[in-house]
Amino acid sequence: MSSTFFIPSVNMMGIGSLDEAMVAIRRYGFHHALIVTDAGLAKAGVANKVAKLLEAQDIQATIFDGAKPNPTVSNVENGLEQLKLSGADFIISLGGGSPHDCAKGIALCAANGGHISEYEGVDQSAKPQMPLIAINTTAGTASEMTRFCIITDETRHVKMAIVDRNVTPLLSVNDPSLMAAMPKGLTAATGMDALTHAIEAYVSTAATPITDACALKAVELISANLRNAVTNGGDMQARENMAYAQFLAGMAFNNASLGYVHAMAHQLGGFYDLPHGVCNAILLPHVESFNASVSQARLTDVASAMGLDTQHLDHEQGAAVAIAGIRKLSLDVGIPGGLAELGVKLADIPTLAANAMKDACGFTNPRTAEQAQIEEIFHAAM
Numbered sequence: 553m554s555s556t557f558f559i560p561s562v563n564m565m566g567i568g569s570l571d572e573a574m575v576a577i578r579r580y581g582f583h584h585a586l587i588v589t590d591a592g593l594a595k596a597g598v599a600n601k602v603a604k605l606l607e608a609q610d611i612q613a614t615i616f617d618g619a620k621p622n623p624t625v626s627n628v629e630n631g632l633e634q635l636k637l638s639g640a641d642f643i644i645s646l647g648g649g650s651p652h653d654c655a656k657g658i659a660l661c662a663a664n665g666g667h668i669s670e671y672e673g674v675d676q677s678a679k680p681q682m683p684l685i686a687i688n689t690t691a692g693t694a695s696e697m698t699r700f701c702i703i704t705d706e707t708r709h710v711k712m713a714i715v716d717r718n719v720t721p722l723l724s725v726n727d728p729s730l731m732a733a734m735p736k737g738l739t740a741a742t743g744m745d746a747l748t749h750a751i752e753a754y755v756s757t758a759a760t761p762i763t764d765a766c767a768l769k770a771v772e773l774i775s776a777n778l779r780n781a782v783t784n785g786g787d788m789q790a791r792e793n794m795a796y797a798q799f800l801a802g803m804a805f806n807n808a809s810l811g812y813v814h815a816m817a818h819q820l821g822g823f824y825d826l827p828h829g830v831c832n833a834i835l836l837p838h839v840e841s842f843n844a845s846v847s848q849a850r851l852t853d854v855a856s857a858m859g860l861d862t863q864h865l866d867h868e869q870g871a872a873v874a875i876a877g878i879r880k881l882s883l884d885v886g887i888p889g890g891l892a893e894l895g896v897k898l899a900d901i902p903t904l905a906a907n908a909m910k911d912a913c914g915f916t917n918p919r920t921a922e923q924a925q926i927e928e929i930f931h932a933a934m
Contacts, residue, residue: 555760557807558699560686562723565799566792570605570687570727577685577723578609585613585685586640588631588655589647590620593689598730602646602687614638619647619654622711622821622828624704628657628668635662635682642683645721648742649693649702649828652686656701656719659684663718668703672712674912679718686721689730691781691794692742692829694749694802696724704822711818713912715809726799728791736782739794740885741829743778746770746798747881748832751840751854752811753804755847756916760808767804771857773797775881782885812921813839815914816930819904826894833887834894837878838933839917844871846919851875892934901930 564573577585585606589599594617603613616634618627635643635658643662645655657668659681664671671677686696695701701714734742750770753763774797780790816839817831844851852870855862858877862870888894905926908914914921921929 555807557762558717558720559803559806560697560721560724563697563799564723564725565796567727567729567788569725570730573685573687573723573725574605574609577606577611580683582611582642582683584638584640585611585642585644586631586635586638587613587615587644587646588619588658589615589617589645589651591617593617593647596733598689599646602644614640619651621650622704622825623650623654623657624706625668626706627654628661628703631655631658632661642685645684645686645696646689648688648690649695652693652695653701653703655684655686656681657703657714660701660714660716660719669705669712671714671716674715675717676714677716677718681718684721685723685725687725687730690734690738690742691731691791691798692745694746694798694806696721696726697799697802698806700806702818709823710907711822713818715912726795728788728795731791731795732785732788734785736785736886739782739785740778740887741827741833742798743774743781743794743885744833744836744882744887745829746794746801747774747878748813748836749801749805749810750774751836752813753801753808754854755840755843755850755918756808756811757918758808758916763804763808766800767808768853768857770797770801770804771854772859773800775858778881779884809916810913811839811917812842812908812914812926812929815908815911815917816904816926818911818913819907820891820894820896823900823904824895830887830894833882834891835929835933837875837882838929840875840878842921842925842929843917843919844875847871890934891930896934898931898934901927905930
């Protein structure tokens with residue numbers, strides 16, 4: 553079976569990589585950037601910092617800070633309007649998953665025309681997006697380097713999964729110094745998001761030896777560093793290791809895709825506007841319990857990568873150890889215990905499950921589910 557490996561052509565990592573990226577941007581020959589970010593980063597002065605670094609390279613910048621958490625169709629449309637007014641010839645996304653996804657939507661529509669909803673699904677665009685450079689400030693989503701773009705349709709209350717080779721950024725930047733100010737809750741949520749990426753990619757039906765290597769190393773790094781990153785945000789070694797971990801997890805799922813955790817979490821985000829990483833963290837052990845009957849050996853590998861003792865265990869026992877380890881890590885970093893704490897209502901579960909069945913991320917889950925089984929997983933996660 554053939555496979556294709558997607559990744560940005562250039563990826564800069566480590567402390568100081570932001571300054572290095574500015575030189576690279578100048579060498580591309582760009583003149584005017586639309587910086588797509590969120591209000592928090594704009595208010596904190598991070599967007600202005602990037603704009604000044606660009607100015608030092610004789611590159612103008614216009615800041616669009618309208619990327620909301622769980623970015624919407626209207627966010628993309630507003631960004632497109634700002635792009636036209638600015639006359640920018642490339643886009644910089646600055647932040648975590650929300651600004652990156654919003655920027656991807658803007659860049660894709662800018663090059664291909666039409667409405668962002670036309671690109672829902674897999675490889676629906678005809679042309680590469682407008683040049684996009686993604687500067688990351690969190691360690692979790694890996695949206696700075698993937699071909700995934702998640703946009704909320706506020707009319708239908710669903711998250712549209714756009715999986716398209718043409719939304720892969722030109723250049724990604726992961727400078728841990730931009731991540732040091734992340735609060736504990738965001739560090740935990742994004743870290744568990746990265747763990748979910750790695751595990752779902754490892755048990756995916758589209759996994760390859762390349763994605764397996766990336767996924768297991770990501771699990772190892774997250775298990776060894778996330779607790780420290782949460783409790784001591786100034787631990788730059790932990791921050792840097794988490795930056796590498798989320799990138800490795802991104803390499804894995806960008807090519808092996810995901811599973812029912814993401815298919816279900818997208819519905820919670822679209823329906824209730826809930827934080828994606830938290831939803832993933834709560835759902836992950838329940839979905840892997842469902843998957844365990846066909847993924848015992850792979851989940852045993854996950855347990856080993858987490859540093860858990862599986863030496864004298866069979867695969868059924870190893871899978872149980874992995875699931876217990878996921879629960880323990882989630883608890884240790886302060887993730888809520890169930891969906892009910894987030895305001896999810898039992899009456900909405902049939903609708904959530906029906907929408908999850910249509911989500912492209914579920915197509916590579918190792919065990920196929922009926923809607924009733926997805927509903928059961930939602931119930932178990934309450």
